[in-house]
Amino acid sequence: MIRRRAGRGRAPLSLLLPACLTVALLLLPLAYLVVRASGGGGRGWRVLTRSNTLELIWSTGLLVAGVTLVSVTIGVSVAWLTTRTDLPGRRFWAVAAALPLVIPSYVAAFCLLGAFGPRGLLQQLLGVERLPEIYGYWGALAALTLSTYPYVLLLVSAALRGLDPALEEAGRGLGRTPLEVFRRVTLPALRPSIGAGALLVALYTLSDFGVVSLMRYDALTRAIYLQYKSLFDRTPAAVLALVLVVLTALVLWLESRWRRRVSRSGPGTARQARPQRLGRWRWPALAYCSAVVGAFLAVPATVLVYWLARGLDRAEMPWREAANSMTASSLAALAAVVAALPIALLATRYRTRLTALLERLSFAGNALPGIVIALSLVFFAANYASRLYQTLALLVFAYVVRFLPQALAGIESALASVNPRVEEAARALGRGPAAAALTVTVPLIRSGIFAGAALVFLSAMKELPATLLLRPIGFETLATEIWKLTSVGSYSRAAVPALVLIVVSAPFVYFLSSRHEPTEVEHG
Amino acid sequence: MKRLVVLLAAAVALAGCGGDDGGSAAENGGTTGAKQSGELVVYSGREEELVEPLFERFEDETGIHVDVRYADSAELAATIAEEGDNSPADVFFAQDPGSLGAVDDQLTTLPQAVLDRVDEKFRDSGGRWVGTSGRARVIVFNTDDLTADEVPDSVFDLTDPKWKGKIGIAPTNASFQAFVTAMRLDAGEERTRQWLEDVMANDPKFYEKNTPVVEAVASGEIQVGLVNHYYLYLVEQEQPDAPIENKYLPGHDPGALVSVAGAGVLASAKHPDAAERFVEFLLADEQQRFYTEEAEEAEIPLVDGIPPKEGVPTLDELASRGPAVDLSSFGGELERTLELLNETGYTS
Numbered sequence: 001m002i003r004r005r006a007g008r009g010r011a012p013l014s015l016l017l018p019a020c021l022t023v024a025l026l027l028l029p030l031a032y033l034v035v036r037a038s039g040g041g042g043r044g045w046r047v048l049t050r051s052n053t054l055e056l057i058w059s060t061g062l063l064v065a066g067v068t069l070v071s072v073t074i075g076v077s078v079a080w081l082t083t084r085t086d087l088p089g090r091r092f093w094a095v096a097a098a099l100p101l102v103i104p105s106y107v108a109a110f111c112l113l114g115a116f117g118p119r120g121l122l123q124q125l126l127g128v129e130r131l132p133e134i135y136g137y138w139g140a141l142a143a144l145t146l147s148t149y150p151y152v153l154l155l156v157s158a159a160l161r162g163l164d165p166a167l168e169e170a171g172r173g174l175g176r177t178p179l180e181v182f183r184r185v186t187l188p189a190l191r192p193s194i195g196a197g198a199l200l201v202a203l204y205t206l207s208d209f210g211v212v213s214l215m216r217y218d219a220l221t222r223a224i225y226l227q228y229k230s231l232f233d234r235t236p237a238a239v240l241a242l243v244l245v246v247l248t249a250l251v252l253w254l255e256s257r258w259r260r261r262v263s264r265s266g267p268g269t270a271r272q273a274r275p276q277r278l279g280r281w282r283w284p285a286l287a288y289c290s291a292v293v294g295a296f297l298a299v300p301a302t303v304l305v306y307w308l309a310r311g312l313d314r315a316e317m318p319w320r321e322a323a324n325s326m327t328a329s330s331l332a333a334l335a336a337v338v339a340a341l342p343i344a345l346l347a348t349r350y351r352t353r354l355t356a357l358l359e360r361l362s363f364a365g366n367a368l369p370g371i372v373i374a375l376s377l378v379f380f381a382a383n384y385a386s387r388l389y390q391t392l393a394l395l396v397f398a399y400v401v402r403f404l405p406q407a408l409a410g411i412e413s414a415l416a417s418v419n420p421r422v423e424e425a426a427r428a429l430g431r432g433p434a435a436a437a438l439t440v441t442v443p444l445i446r447s448g449i450f451a452g453a454a455l456v457f458l459s460a461m462k463e464l465p466a467t468l469l470l471r472p473i474g475f476e477t478l479a480t481e482i483w484k485l486t487s488v489g490s491y492s493r494a495a496v497p498a499l500v501l502i503v504v505s506a507p508f509v510y511f512l513s514s515r516h517e518p519t520e521v522e523h524g
Numbered sequence: 525m526k527r528l529v530v531l532l533a534a535a536v537a538l539a540g541c542g543g544d545d546g547g548s549a550a551e552n553g554g555t556t557g558a559k560q561s562g563e564l565v566v567y568s569g570r571e572e573e574l575v576e577p578l579f580e581r582f583e584d585e586t587g588i589h590v591d592v593r594y595a596d597s598a599e600l601a602a603t604i605a606e607e608g609d610n611s612p613a614d615v616f617f618a619q620d621p622g623s624l625g626a627v628d629d630q631l632t633t634l635p636q637a638v639l640d641r642v643d644e645k646f647r648d649s650g651g652r653w654v655g656t657s658g659r660a661r662v663i664v665f666n667t668d669d670l671t672a673d674e675v676p677d678s679v680f681d682l683t684d685p686k687w688k689g690k691i692g693i694a695p696t697n698a699s700f701q702a703f704v705t706a707m708r709l710d711a712g713e714e715r716t717r718q719w720l721e722d723v724m725a726n727d728p729k730f731y732e733k734n735t736p737v738v739e740a741v742a743s744g745e746i747q748v749g750l751v752n753h754y755y756l757y758l759v760e761q762e763q764p765d766a767p768i769e770n771k772y773l774p775g776h777d778p779g780a781l782v783s784v785a786g787a788g789v790l791a792s793a794k795h796p797d798a799a800e801r802f803v804e805f806l807l808a809d810e811q812q813r814f815y816t817e818e819a820e821e822a823e824i825p826l827v828d829g830i831p832p833k834e835g836v837p838t839l840d841e842l843a844s845r846g847p848a849v850d851l852s853s854f855g856g857e858l859e860r861t862l863e864l865l866n867e868t869g870y871t872s
Contacts, residue, residue: 052866118745213732226696226871229598233859234605371599375606382607390612469603473565473591484594488573489735489758 011350012433019342023361026401030245030364032376036238047236048243057243060219063137063212064205064251067144071201072194074145074292075152080182081285083160084168086275088282093289094157098513100296101150102505104462106210107482107498109143110491111300113214114307121303139215146296147211148204151455152197154512155413158451159193160186162417165274178276192259192416196409199255203405206244206251206367209465220244221369228371241372248367252360304495304502311492318481318497322504325477328392328467329460332399333407333453339400340407340452345437348415349423362408365401370465373401377470395470399460406459407452414448415441454508461505564590564798567604569597569618570785574821578814582805588798597623598698604630609792614799617656617787617806620698624653624788625855631788632796634803641807642826645843646784648852655784655851656806657815658824659752660842661703662770663779664738669747675771679707679750679779683722691728692737692749695870699734699752699783705854705861707778710847713864720868730870735759742766750779753836754821761820772837773845780845784826 047053081087082094100108115121116134134142167189171181212219220240227237278285308315340362347359365373377398381389388394418441426436442449464479471477476484478501485494568575572594579590593600597619604611604627616631618624624631631652639651646655665675676682682691694700708716729746731737737749738759744767753770760766773780787806789799805811812825815832822833824842832838865871 118740118743216730216732228602229596229696229698234602375602378603379606382610386610389610468595469599473593480594484572487735488571489739489755489762490573492762 011346011352011355014432014434015342015346015350015437016355018339019346019355019358022339022343022404023358025397026362026404027364028380029368029373029376029401032379033238033241033245033372036234037242039235045239047239053240053243056218056220056223056240057247059137059217060206060221060247063140063144063217063219064202064247066137066141067148067205068198068202070141070145071149071152072198074149075197076156076187076190076194078289078292079153079156079160080186081289083157084186084276085278085285086282087278087285087289093293095510095513096293096297097289098150098153098157098509099506100146100300101154101458101509101512102461102502103147103300104210104464104479104482104498104501105143105147105204105208106214106464107304107501108146108300109139109211109214110486111303112139112143112146114303114491115299121306135216137217140211140217140219142295143211143215144205144208146300148201149296150509151200151204151409152194154451154455155193155197155200155409156190157513159190159413163189169274193413195255195259196413198258199251200406200409202251202255203248203363203367206247207369207402209369209371220247224369225371228375234375237372241368244367244369245364248363251367252363256360301502304499307492307495308499311490311495314493315496318476318478318500321476321478321481321497322500324475325461325479325501326504328395328399328471328475328477329457331392331396332403332460333457335396336400336404336407336456337411337449337453340404340411341437341442341449344408344411344415345441348412349420359408363405366403366405368402370402370463370467371469373398374466374469377401377466390470390472392472392475395467395472395475398466398470399456399463402463402466403456403459406455410448410450410452410455411445412448414445414451418444451512454512458505458508461501564588564614564795564802565612566590566592566615566617566802567600567613568592568594569600569616569620569623574819575617577818578806578811581811581814582802585805586798586801588801590802598626601626604790611790611792612794613790614793614795615787615789615802616653617785618653619785620702621648621653621655621784621786621851621854622698622702622858624648624786625852628652628788628852628855630790630792632791632793634789635800638800638804638807643839643843646782646826646851647786648788649850650852653786653788653852654803654807655786655826656803657785657812658782658826658839658842659699659754659785660772660824660837660846661699661779661781661783662751662753662756662772664741664749664751664756664768664770666741666744666747667767667769668744672769672771675748677774678777679773680719680777682748682750683719683726685726687726687748689727689729690747691723691726692731692740692746692751693723693728693870694731694733694737694751695865696730697733700750701858701861701865702783702854703750703778703781704865705857706781706847706849708861708864709849709853709857710778717864717868720864720870724869738768742768752783754823757821772842776845776847778847780842780847781849782824782839782842782846783851785823 078097082090087093113120113134167185168181171185207221209221209225212222220243224237224240227233227240343359343362346355377394381394422444423436423440426440427433431439462479464483467477467479468483471480478497481497482494579592582588583590600616601623604613604616616624616627628648628650633651634654639647639654642655646658647653663675704716707719729740731740734751734755735758737751738755740746741749742759742763756768756770759768787803789796789803793799807827809827809830812827812830815823815825816830822836824832824836824839826839862871
């Protein structure tokens with residue numbers, strides 16, 4: 001409803017120009033892939049007709065579907081329990097359940113293997129000979145869920161806190177059971193935030209290499225890396241990466257269909273919702289939250305601390321690496337929200353085919369594995385912008401290419417709940433579209449902007465493949481430090497940078513898990 | 525939200541005070557202007573943990589400041605290929621002949637004196653790269669489960685059903701692929717295919733790299749693993765009591781292949797003299813002794829007269845058993861090897 005009402009005006013040039021420029025830059029990896037894929041004659045296309053390419057697509061699809069489904073289930077249920085019920089210690093559970101977001105997925109995989117793998121901690125503890133196999137689909141599913149369900153949890157919690165509880169109360173007043181109220185009132189109102197969260201989860205799963213490699217699951221990214229690693233042949237790798245792009249388009253299409261079915265009402269007023277009493281469901285709910293936090297936070301933390309204890313005597317504190325990580329990630333967060341803002345404004349306030357397309361195109365790099373982004377930027381920068389090559393600026397740009405959709409998710413969800421009439425009033429008073437956006441809209445959605453920035457910051461802190469190839473020489477980050485030590489099997493020493501990464505990132509998750517969507521009432 | 529502003533401010537402040545080193549390092553790598561007369565840029569596919577002392581020695585000895593970019597060998601080869609003539613790299617120091625071979629058209633011919641430091645077998649036939657240290661294929665085994673005599677003398681014996689579910693392999697790793705290439709060139713295409721199929725019937729376990737294979741042998745998850753010899757020493761660093769040992773295959777066998785890590789100088793090098801000096805330095809007696817005396821992972825020195833670490837066979841002993849193959853042909857042979865691995869189900 002809001003979108004339709006807001007979609008009347010023509011998109012102003014002051015927003016279109018920066019948005020088009022940004023999207024053009026974001027499409028560089030795609031351009032590179034097309035160049036590489038078409039360069040090898042018919043060779044690249046032969047990859048497509050191989051029978052196992054279809055199998056790869058199938059197994060990748062299975063993984064994406066599984067991770068998204070489990071992440072949405074966990075994310076939505078924990079979000080509801082911690083925002084809408086009288087669950088004991090709900091503030092604690094809200095933060096604790098969001099914290100796995102700071103664990104890089106490859107570290108998560110290492111930790112799960114250390115805990116549940118052959119002769120891992122659990123097996124030593126139980127003293128049994130064999131545990132069920134963790135490698136393969138289920139291991140990959142567990143590790144990827146660990147690092148992605150917090151996206152759903154955070155976006156849905158923020159939406160729930162900004163949602164007018166009057167509707168739910170009305171539903172309850174009409175004698176509906178809590179479950180019915182949730183299913184028929186709350187869930188439909190959450191569709192946009194669930195969609196946005198699921199999208200981030202699905203695209204992350206498509207692009208991830210670390211987990212599928214450690215868990216030995218055959219996904220497309222693993223095949224792409226294999227092409228680079230052993231054949232040194234960039235043509236088939238590019239073709240397979242283009243398949244990933246097609247899958248991205250499919251995921252985006254599914255998400256937009258899901259969003260189209262939203263029946264949106266005005267934001268109403270956000271006030272403290274009267275908590276739903278859990279009654280005798282209190283203990284099962286507590287057990288559920290403990291299980292989630294236990295499996296996804298306590299287990300990896302325990303493994304890391306165990307490794308740390310073994311290697312403490314050889315440990316060096318990675319201060320310089322931490323500073324480098326934070327510098328690059330802060331710059332990436334800033335650049336990403338600045339770049340995402342015009343796109344988000346256009347897509348929500350001036351919705352036309354063109355602006356919707358711009359928004360969708362900005363997802364192009366998000367599902368590509370880091371190595372593809374890195375090599376495409378190596379190619380363009382080394383040959384056409386050598387002054388930028390191997391500078392911090394190019395590294396930050398690579399982060400923006402990979403993570404811009406996260407900034408978009410934060411900003412758009414906030415924009416959706418600000419009434420465009422406020423901006424229209426500013427326009428009527430003589431402000432230009434860009435000026436109105438800057439002076440009226442941006443302050444109103446600042447919480448969403450900060451949320452987007454924090455999401456990008458957290459992702460950039462964890463990023464490895466593009467960092468390895470694009471960083472300035474000698475620029476070591478926490479992620480490269482973890483890579484350096486795990487690649488020689490030195491887990492006890494790798495635990496130090498991994499824990500530092502978690503500790504410096506944790507406050508940002510605390511901030512994210514306590515924010516809510518803005519409403520006019522709050523600011524008016 | 526005030527909280528977030530405080531957080532960001534704290535992050536920036538922290539980054540500011542800790543960032544001095546990082547900042548200056550960034551300047552070094554970021555600009556092309558050489559700060560000192562003798563600067564050198566090396567792309568190293570060899571792990572920092574293993575080779576950093578060599579770079580430090582070089583800096584001490586020559587006063588030439590070295591900037592090193594560490595990443596995976598194959599990824600660096602792809603990077604050099606994408607960079608083309610604009611590559612900032614002077615030297616490519618790689619894990620395997622395959623990575624060097626992949627970019628050999630961008631490498632320049634090394635001086636004969638440098639090449640002659642090592643046997644012909646361990647350098648490019650076109651003289652564009654030279655081996656700097658050797659690594660032998662071995663069967664690593666769990667000493668709780670097996671004695672050395674129980675471990676097969678030939679990789680061809682691993683097709684026996686008694687090894688079902690007990691073999692570890694890293695089929696996507698360059699070192700395993702080089703071994704299969706050696707088997708193809710030495711024992712023939714058909715026998716190799718048969719071997720791959722028979723081993724596959726034995727349900728081997730697949731790992732991403734050599735280190736996890738050795739770790740799995742140490743943990744008893746599997747009993748034997750096909751790996752390079754020096755990963756044993758890396759795992760022992762982490763688990764000093766691990767029940768693992770290497771078996772160097774005694775007879776003529778593809779499983780006794782000796783391969784190399786090596787280095788080449790880029791034709792587009794901006795510091796060609798320093799680059800050449802660095803490769804020469806790697807082959808000097810003193811640096812070759814580093815592998816025997818100091819390096820944790822005990823690679824095999826390639827220069828005549830320098831013995832390997834205790835417990836590691838000498839180069840002559842190994843070379844007499846290994847397959848007779850040309851390492852610099854491996855780059856070209858790899859495509860066929862990969863096809864074979866793909867057809868037999870080792871790689872997807």
